[in-house]
Amino acid sequence: KSKGFPQDFLWGSASAAYQVEGGWDADGKGVSNWDKFVRIPGKTFKATTGDKAVDHYHRYKEDVKLMAEMGLKTYRFSIAWTRIYPNGNGEVNEAGLQFYDNLINELLKYGIEPMVTVYHWDMPQALEDQYHGWESRQIVDDYVNYAKTLFERYGDRVKYWITMNEQNIFTSFGWLKGMHPPGKENDMKTFYQVNHHANMAHAKTVLALKEMYPDAKVGASFAYSPCYAYDRKPENAMAKADYDDLQNYWWMDVYAYGRYPRSAWAYLESQGVTPQMEDGDEDILKKAAALVDFMGVNYYQTCVAEYNDINGVGMTNTMNNTGEKGTAQVQGVPGLYKNPANDFLPTTDWDWTIDPMGIRMCCRDITSRYDLPVVISENGLGAFDKVEDGQVHDPYRIAYLKAHIEELKKAIDDGCRVLAYCTWSYTDLLSWLNGYQKRYGFVYVDREEDENSGTLNRIPKDSYYWYKKVIETNGEE
Numbered sequence: 001k002s003k004g005f006p007q008d009f010l011w012g013s014a015s016a017a018y019q020v021e022g023g024w025d026a027d028g029k030g031v032s033n034w035d036k037f038v039r040i041p042g043k044t045f046k047a048t049t050g051d052k053a054v055d056h057y058h059r060y061k062e063d064v065k066l067m068a069e070m071g072l073k074t075y076r077f078s079i080a081w082t083r084i085y086p087n088g089n090g091e092v093n094e095a096g097l098q099f100y101d102n103l104i105n106e107l108l109k110y111g112i113e114p115m116v117t118v119y120h121w122d123m124p125q126a127l128e129d130q131y132h133g134w135e136s137r138q139i140v141d142d143y144v145n146y147a148k149t150l151f152e153r154y155g156d157r158v159k160y161w162i163t164m165n166e167q168n169i170f171t172s173f174g175w176l177k178g179m180h181p182p183g184k185e186n187d188m189k190t191f192y193q194v195n196h197h198a199n200m201a202h203a204k205t206v207l208a209l210k211e212m213y214p215d216a217k218v219g220a221s222f223a224y225s226p227c228y229a230y231d232r233k234p235e236n237a238m239a240k241a242d243y244d245d246l247q248n249y250w251w252m253d254v255y256a257y258g259r260y261p262r263s264a265w266a267y268l269e270s271q272g273v274t275p276q277m278e279d280g281d282e283d284i285l286k287k288a289a290a291l292v293d294f295m296g297v298n299y300y301q302t303c304v305a306e307y308n309d310i311n312g313v314g315m316t317n318t319m320n321n322t323g324e325k326g327t328a329q330v331q332g333v334p335g336l337y338k339n340p341a342n343d344f345l346p347t348t349d350w351d352w353t354i355d356p357m358g359i360r361m362c363c364r365d366i367t368s369r370y371d372l373p374v375v376i377s378e379n380g381l382g383a384f385d386k387v388e389d390g391q392v393h394d395p396y397r398i399a400y401l402k403a404h405i406e407e408l409k410k411a412i413d414d415g416c417r418v419l420a421y422c423t424w425s426y427t428d429l430l431s432w433l434n435g436y437q438k439r440y441g442f443v444y445v446d447r448e449e450d451e452n453s454g455t456l457n458r459i460p461k462d463s464y465y466w467y468k469k470v471i472e473t474n475g476e477e
């Protein structure tokens with residue numbers, strides 16, 4: 001018989017500041033790298049911006065009320081650094097601090113546990129201008145200073161903290177694929193240096209939090225795509241091992257063990273791209289790793305690894321950012337691996353595989369490799385939704401989430417400690433590269449790509465009412 005979900009399981013849903021808030025210059029907010037990046041022609045799909053997004057900044061009360069009616073146990077959201085420190089450092093902006101006070105208090109009023117992401121990709125542009133943001137070691141102190149300000153202000157009410165969202169994605173898209181700010185391509189050397197800075201920022205943030213609030217719960221959120229070897233050919237099994245070392249353990253080992261995987265490090269040495277470390281860094285990484293409470297996992301899909309010839313495909317091949325099925329191209333690292341499609345799995349309109357078992361594999365791997373509890377900080381289906389007679393019927397989303405929750409339950413039966421499950425997303429919101437029509441929410445938002453069309457009215461979808469029952473029955477629905 002299944003153990004089922006623990007009684008105190010946190011059924012949740014997630015968002016990120018830039019994707020929902022809007023109010024991009026409201027009440028003293030500074031300009032972020034994304035505010036700037038989306039204004040570069042051709043950088044994002046349909047030249048959509050988050051200027052207004054879904055106006056959560058002004059409508060948070062309405063959004064939280066719907067959460068309460070749904071019975072949501074936790075809401076994961078991120079804080080915009082530029083609201084707190086418009087210039088990244090220096091003077092703090094009280095109005096920005098106040099906004100998150102209000103949001104947190106509104107959640108607590110209804111008994112919803114706030115789960116706060118310190119950084120979900122929106123870097124103050126002032127720090128890009130001052131020293132190129134993540135590329136400079138100076139970022140570490142500014143990051144920790146910003147994080148401490150949050151802990152001082154909200155630490156009495158916020159127990160769950162996520163230091164950083166998907167470091168693997170924002171760094172690879174920013175320095176290898178050219179699709180996130182600062183828009184660089186194939187800059188391996190900087191990519192690894194930036195990652196070391198981010199790891200130090202994460203680690204020092206963990207140490208600072210635990211010093212101030214020893215009982216707080218903290219971890220980083222990692223975009224985890226478990227990987228299958230293409231077939232039983234030994235060279236493809238090796239491709240999988242390379243993929244895991246360089247794409248998964250390269251980050252998770254740092255969060256959990258405080259060290260880089262040895263074989264990945266050796267590969268970096270062979271390429272002349274190892275990051276520069278300072279004396280004492282390893283010690284700090286290790287101390288933080290010992291204090292981390294969970295691994296945050298954003299799970300969307302699995303992938304396949306196949307040996308990639310030295311003249312093979314690279315990282316800058318086209319992604320499907322249009323929702324036109326079948327347009328994504330294979331990406332890879334020459335000499336190591338490439339990631340072909342998996343014929344055994346269905347895909348979304350954006351060519352992401354749909355593989356519920358993958359969520360169980362994430363939990364299993366983290367449990368056996370790190371023996372850490374897991375917080376599923378994102379999981380969801382991006383789809384084109386339609387309003388019909390004032391309703392949104394999204395059986396495909398319900399099917400997707402239901403199948404993943406069933407596999408999560410099996411992971412718990414397998415002995416994994418899973419603390420929370422947050423769907424992506426709560427309301428519809430901006431998809432960084434895909435605009436507003438790739439929808440993930442339980443709550444539909446009437447919004448077009450154009451800032452000025454759409455009422456921004458909220459309509460709970462069928463999945464909203466379904467998830468309400470999931471929560472009521474503690475996952476038995």
Ligand code: BGP
Pocket residue numbers: 016019165166169223298378382424430431432433434438
């Ligand atoms: C994750 C991000 C989210 C969100 C989600 C969906 O990588 O943490 O911010 O955007 O993916 O991705 P997309 O919007 O590309 O469909």
